[in-house]
Amino acid sequence: MSLERTRISAAELAKLRGELDPLIGTQFSSILSLPVKALQAFEPSQVGTIVGSLMDALLPYLESIPQVGLTKHEGLIGEREGYPDYRHASGFRLELKLLYKDNPDLEMKRPPTRREPSARVTQKVTVKNVNPALDAMLLIAYQLQPQVNDPDCVSPTIIDLEVLSMIELVEARDKRMVECGGRWFGNYETPTILSNAGRRNLNRGQPLDIDSYGRKESEGKDFSEDTNFGKLKRIPHPVLQAFLRKHHFIVNEQSECQI
Numbered sequence: 001m002s003l004e005r006t007r008i009s010a011a012e013l014a015k016l017r018g019e020l021d022p023l024i025g026t027q028f029s030s031i032l033s034l035p036v037k038a039l040q041a042f043e044p045s046q047v048g049t050i051v052g053s054l055m056d057a058l059l060p061y062l063e064s065i066p067q068v069g070l071t072k073h074e075g076l077i078g079e080r081e082g083y084p085d086y087r088h089a090s091g092f093r094l095e096l097k098l099l100y101k102d103n104p105d106l107e108m109k110r111p112p113t114r115r116e117p118s119a120r121v122t123q124k125v126t127v128k129n130v131n132p133a134l135d136a137m138l139l140i141a142y143q144l145q146p147q148v149n150d151p152d153c154v155s156p157t158i159i160d161l162e163v164l165s166m167i168e169l170v171e172a173r174d175k176r177m178v179e180c181g182g183r184w185f186g187n188y189e190t191p192t193i194l195s196n197a198g199r200r201n202l203n204r205g206q207p208l209d210i211d212s213y214g215r216k217e218s219e220g221k222d223f224s225e226d227t228n229f230g231k232l233k234r235i236p237h238p239v240l241q242a243f244l245r246k247h248h249f250i251v252n253e254q255s256e257c258q259i
Helices: 010-023 036-041 046-056 168-180 196-203 238-246
Strands: 068-072 086-088 091-100 135-146 153-165 184-186 191-196 221-227
Touching: 010 135, 010 153, 036 153, 046 091, 046 135, 046 153, 046 221, 135 168, 135 238, 153 168, 153 238, 191 196
Parallel strands: 091 135
Antiparallel strands: 068 086, 086 091, 135 153, 184 191, 191 221
């Protein structure tokens, strides 16, 4: 790996992905085992919350899974979720994002409409703290599947993964925000979108107030805090979007600037 390179390269990403590939097929029966009959009391989103916390914390420490060179990255003191999540033996740094894929063969308490995956590249990850040469996203798709030794129980199982350049994701995320009329407030502190009031003023040719933003539409500010900022589905990165489509995480195509 060349530390003089300004950005992580496609070849480096491919090599890193190859080293992480043994994780595919791993079943986390040691951290979560659910009786099939009990699934009727769970919604998929509830499972995602539980599994996400457990997998993030335990992935580098479980001896029962392939050891692929991951260790927990030293986070900032006092922060519950420091950036990034892991350090790889090669020196690259990885931020973990998990996508829960529903298993239609299991009987669960499902909502009437499919929900958008909640995984996102939050406003805490910006050009200020991303190292373009070292940082990547480890995107894992997992599913509840029957345990090999006990088919009456299910456990989260990794079915696929991808490794992407974090600086490319951040740039694509921020470019979309700006092209849709939004902007950062502060020094990459608060992402915003045009409010309804802001759109009306823009259509009238009136100057927009770029000194403040609102948290609710009722405040009448030209910009509102973007509560959906960084959701993976809304980041126009071709490799990311191809992965989401491959596993049907994109249900309905939406306009570029939907909020």
